[in-house]
Amino acid sequence: MRVTFWGVRGSFPVAHPKVTRIGGNTSCVALRAEGAPLLVIDAGTGFRHLGRQLRESEFAKGKGEGALLLSHTHWDHIQGFMYFEPFFKEGNKFTVVARGDHDRKLKQIFQAQTESPYFSYGLDSFKAELTWKPVMEDEQFSIGPWRISTVRLNHPGVALGYRIEHGGRSFIYMTDTAPYTEQWLEHGFHVRKPEKDPEALDRLRAHGKKLDAFTKGADLLLYDTFFTPEQYGQNPHWGHSTPDEGLRVAREGGVKSFYFFHHHPEAWDDDLEARVKSYAKRFGSSDLRIDVAREGETIEM
Amino acid sequence: MRVKFWGVRGGLAAPGAACADTGGNTSCIEVRTATGALLVLDAGIGLYWLGRSLLAGAYGRGQGEATIFLARTHWDHIQGLPFFVPAFLPGNKIHIHGCGHAGKDLRTILEGQMAESYSPIVSLKNMPSIGNVKDVALGQTLETGGVSVRAHVVNRGKADAPSVAWRIDEDGRSLVYVTDVEYDKGVPDAETIAFAREADLLVHETFFTDDERRKGEGGIILSLPPQARRNHATFGEATELGLRANARKLLCTHHHPDRDDQTIARAIEAERDRVKGRKGTLSVDTAREGFELPV
Ligand SMILES: [Zn+2]
Ligand SMILES: [Zn+2]
Ligand SMILES: [Zn+2]
Numbered sequence: 001m002r003v004t005f006w007g008v009r010g011s012f013p014v015a016h017p018k019v020t021r022i023g024g025n026t027s028c029v030a031l032r033a034e035g036a037p038l039l040v041i042d043a044g045t046g047f048r049h050l051g052r053q054l055r056e057s058e059f060a061k062g063k064g065e066g067a068l069l070l071s072h073t074h075w076d077h078i079q080g081f082m083y084f085e086p087f088f089k090e091g092n093k094f095t096v097v098a099r100g101d102h103d104r105k106l107k108q109i110f111q112a113q114t115e116s117p118y119f120s121y122g123l124d125s126f127k128a129e130l131t132w133k134p135v136m137e138d139e140q141f142s143i144g145p146w147r148i149s150t151v152r153l154n155h156p157g158v159a160l161g162y163r164i165e166h167g168g169r170s171f172i173y174m175t176d177t178a179p180y181t182e183q184w185l186e187h188g189f190h191v192r193k194p195e196k197d198p199e200a201l202d203r204l205r206a207h208g209k210k211l212d213a214f215t216k217g218a219d220l221l222l223y224d225t226f227f228t229p230e231q232y233g234q235n236p237h238w239g240h241s242t243p244d245e246g247l248r249v250a251r252e253g254g255v256k257s258f259y260f261f262h263h264h265p266e267a268w269d270d271d272l273e274a275r276v277k278s279y280a281k282r283f284g285s286s287d288l289r290i291d292v293a294r295e296g297e298t299i300e301m
Numbered sequence: 302m303r304v305k306f307w308g309v310r311g312g313l314a315a316p317g318a319a320c321a322d323t324g325g326n327t328s329c330i331e332v333r334t335a336t337g338a339l340l341v342l343d344a345g346i347g348l349y350w351l352g353r354s355l356l357a358g359a360y361g362r363g364q365g366e367a368t369i370f371l372a373r374t375h376w377d378h379i380q381g382l383p384f385f386v387p388a389f390l391p392g393n394k395i396h397i398h399g400c401g402h403a404g405k406d407l408r409t410i411l412e413g414q415m416a417e418s419y420s421p422i423v424s425l426k427n428m429p430s431i432g433n434v435k436d437v438a439l440g441q442t443l444e445t446g447g448v449s450v451r452a453h454v455v456n457r458g459k460a461d462a463p464s465v466a467w468r469i470d471e472d473g474r475s476l477v478y479v480t481d482v483e484y485d486k487g488v489p490d491a492e493t494i495a496f497a498r499e500a501d502l503l504v505h506e507t508f509f510t511d512d513e514r515r516k517g518e519g520g521i522i523l524s525l526p527p528q529a530r531r532n533h534a535t536f537g538e539a540t541e542l543g544l545r546a547n548a549r550k551l552l553c554t555h556h557h558p559d560r561d562d563q564t565i566a567r568a569i570e571a572e573r574d575r576v577k578g579r580k581g582t583l584s585v586d587t588a589r590e591g592f593e594l595p596v
Contacts, residue, residue, distance in 0.1 A: 012346050012384055013314035015325025015590075024316025024325070045313055048558075075380065075419050083313060109418045117374040117402040117410050117462035120532050156421040189423040239421065265349070 001033040001166050001301050003220070007046020008293040010176070010226050010240070010262035011076055018268040023295025025049065026076040027262060029173065029222065033166050037144045038066035041162060041173045046295065047080030054086055062091025067143040070098035071175055072159035073109050082114055082121070092128035095143060099150075099160045100134035107132045135160070138210075151214045152207065153177035155239035156185050163214060169301045172215055172255070175224035175262040179245040180208025182236040190237040215253025219301055222293060223249070225260040228275075243275070247283050247290070257289035302448065302471050304502065305331040305593040308347020311377055311480070311508050311533070311555035322562040324590025326350065327377040328480065328555055330504065334471055338446020339367040342467060342478050342504075344397075347590065348381030355387055363392025363430075368445060370452075371399030372480045373464045374410045383415060383422045393430040398443070400454065401436050402462040408434040437465055447471060453496040455482040461532060466496060475499065476596050479542070480506035480555045483532050487514060489542040497546035502596045504588060505542060506555035508533035510568055540572045543583045554588040 007013075007025035014024035026044025038059075040050065058064045064086055071077055086092045100106045107123070115122035123130075135141065137152035137160060147165040152158065154177050161174040178185060182194045184204050195201050215221060226240035243260060250258045260276055267275075272292060280290040308326035315325035327345025334340065341351065348369075352360075359365040365387055372378055382388070388395045399407045408425065411434065415422040425431055443450040448471040455464045464481040477500040484490060497503055514535045536553060543551040551572075556565060565587050572585045 009316075012349065012380065013316050013325075015310070015314050015316040015320065015346075017318075017321050019316070020318045020321065024314075045316070048313060073418050074421065075376075078419075079313065079376070079380075112413070112416075113376075113419060117405065118376050118414070120375065120461055156423075157417050187417065189427045190421070 001031055001169050001171065002298055003171060003301060004030045004032070004298040005046075005293045005295055006030060006050045007042070007044040007080070008261055008263055008295050009044070009076075009265065010224070011265050013045045013079075014265045018270070021269040021294070022263065022272055022292065025295055026079060027071070027175065028080060031146075031164060031171065033145070036146060036166060038064065039069070039143060039146055039164065040066060041069045042071055042077045043068060043079070043081040043084070044076050045080045048083035051083065051085035051087075059086035059089060059092055062089045064089075064092045065094075065144075066092075067095040067097060069148070069162050069173075070096070071153070071161070071173065072155065072157055073098060074157065074176070078110070078113070081110065082119060087126045087128045087130070090127040093131075094128055095131045095133050097133045097135055099136060099158060101136070103132040103134055106134050149214070151210055154180050154185050154204075154207070156190050158186055159239075161214065163218065170218045170220075171301065172218045172221045174221060174249075176226070176239050177224050177241055178236060178239045179232075179241055180204045180211075185237065185239050190239075192235070192237045194236060211249050212252045215249055215255055218253060218255045220257050220259065220299070221246070221250050221253070221255045222259045222261045224262045226262050226264050231264075243279050247279065247288075250288060255288065257291065260292040302335060302469065302474065302476065302596050303333045303593060304476060304596055306347070306554070306588045306590050307331060307351045308343070308345040308381070309554045309556055309588045309590055310345070310558055311506060313377065313558045314346050315558035319561040320558075322589070323556060323565050323587055325558070326590060327380060328372070329381060330478065332469060332476065334446040334448045336447040338448070339365070340446065340448070340450070340469065341367055341369040343372050343378045343480075344369055344380070344382045344385070345377050346381045346384070349384040352385040352387050360387040360390065360393055363390045366394040368396040368398065370450065370467050371397065371407075371465070372467065372478065374399060374402065374407070374462050375481065378481075379411065379414055382411070383420050383428075388428045388430045391429050394432040395430050396433045396435070397431065398435045398437055400463050400465050407436050451496075453493065455479065455493060456532065466493065468496060468500070474501050474596050476502045476504070477548070478504045481532060482506065482534050484534060484538055487535065487538055489538060489545060494542065494545045497542055497548060500546060500548040501550065502594075503543050503546070503548040503551045504554055505539035505551060506534055507536040507539050507553040507568070508555055508557050509535045511535045511537040536568045536572050537575065540575050540583065540585060543585070544576065544579055544581050548583060550584045550586075552586055552588040556587070
């Protein structure tokens with residue numbers, strides 16, 4: 001499979017001269033494989049640029065098929081949704097997958113953030129055929145030849161991690177998530193309140209333990225490295241993680257390569273590149289490659 | 302007063318080198334009155350960077366006050382709000398003025414923005430320093446920070462959320478901000494001309510080029526639905542308003558995310574020629590992020 005990074009930033013798109021090498025668009029990753037439908041994960045501002053690139057493809061003729069998997073519907077993961085060209089071409093078919101228990105509710109989340117008073121056109125302006133597919137954690141399903149499984153991440157509003165397998169290769173998308181150590185994050189507004197109750201801490205650990213099996217033997221783990229350990233210490237309730245925790249998960253699962261992703265808006269190119277280099281030097285090996293997701297880059301797996 | 306641009310894009314942000322000279326953040330303008338009061342026009346992503354710049358001063362200590370005037374509740378005009386750090390620091394007072402729509406007041410619309418599905422903020426109540434959230438009283442003048450602020454609804458009567466043009470007058474000097482406007486047949490209407498009359502600085506959106514409008518193109522991309530091709534003005538229409546209102550200076554903003562620096566520079570040149578052709582004195586340029594000027 002071929003993985004292309006169209007957006008690698010977290011929180012909001014960053015138009016700043018100090019991020020032009022690694023990129024400022026919000027989360028969007030595309031997976032392609034011979035004979036398989038296009039698979040996209042998250043629809044941040046990078047999603048718009050992916051759509052433009054597809055002008056030369058079967059999607060321009062209205063013969064494209066694809067699926068969009070959403071980690072969750074926080075704005076930085078859906079803000080490109082209304083700007084994806086293939087949605088406006090009749091004949092294209094898409095499945096939109098996100099955490100939920102009902103397809104109508106899922107559609108409603110998108111409907112409510114488009115149209116007036118937030119936007120100038122709605123889902124009814126799409127010409128492509130969209131199917132809404134709600135999924136939950138610990139599920140397995142297929143999109144064409146892609147084998148996909150889900151895991152629950154530790155994030156306000158709850159996010160899903162995806163493991164995607166094809167042709168003997170496996171790719172894991174894991175953002176947004178906090179480590180499963182201090183706070184259990186789900187619904188409502190979270191303030192900083194490290195868990196003290198031993199039972200709650202056990203539940204956290206049990207959920208965190210699921211990641212070991214989920215990541216087992218994966219070729220690539222794309223992980224939420226939004227925070228430095230210092231920043232995380234101040235904000236365990238934000239639902240974001242560190243390279244240290246990500247690398248721990250990677251080692252437990254025997255993952256072959258680890259990519260920094262969902263970069264902090266103020267992770268400047270120079271600093272982030274230096275940080276990745278330092279982690280690679282300290283923790284990288286012939287068994288575990290460490291790198292950073294850069295916008296526009298494609299990885300052949 | 303002094304004016305500084307923090308966001309000059311419309312629709313979606315435009316990260317990357319091609320737009321870096323003009324800037325890629327969605328709408329946000331800082332206005333400092335002579336008394337030092339802070340007024341903000343629009344809360345696009347530029348608001349994050351403005352907020353960051355304020356933390357070294359009174360706002361970092363929870364002693365700051367600001368009033369945000371929203372041109373519209375479309376995402377590109379409000380998406381910086383949940384990232385405006387001063388609104389989370391207790392003691393600051395951040396007021397918001399704007400226009401409700403279809404039976405929803407401004408607070409309800411902003412609450413919808415923070416809803417759990419879209420944001421970890423969940424509710425406006427979790428931003429402790431948000432003060433008054435007020436629906437615009439049309440035809441009224443708000444006196445604040447030694448200036449008077451007036452609102453004028455453009456795109457009146459359309460199905461979409463209304464856009465509000467803002468005018469700030471201070472001691473004989475005036476700033477007029479007009480964005481997300483569609484003029485019938487591309488000709489500015491008499492009311493808007495009267496509203497912008499004799500402005501020292503007119504900041505006007507230029508989402509489309511005149512070519513795009515003529516060819517019936519535009520929108521983010523050519524294949525977008527017809528709704529996406531409306532609701533916005535062109536470079537030529539902005540100049541037209543400046544000329545007819547006898548404004549001194551026009552700064553173009555709310556640029557299309559695909560409009561790179563060179564294309565904007567060419568469009569500005571064409572507008573300067575248009576002004577010359579009309580024997581006008583209006584000065585024309587693009588707004589640039591980080592650019593600061595006195596009015
Ligand atoms: Zn995110
Ligand atoms: Zn999130
Ligand atoms: Zn706008």
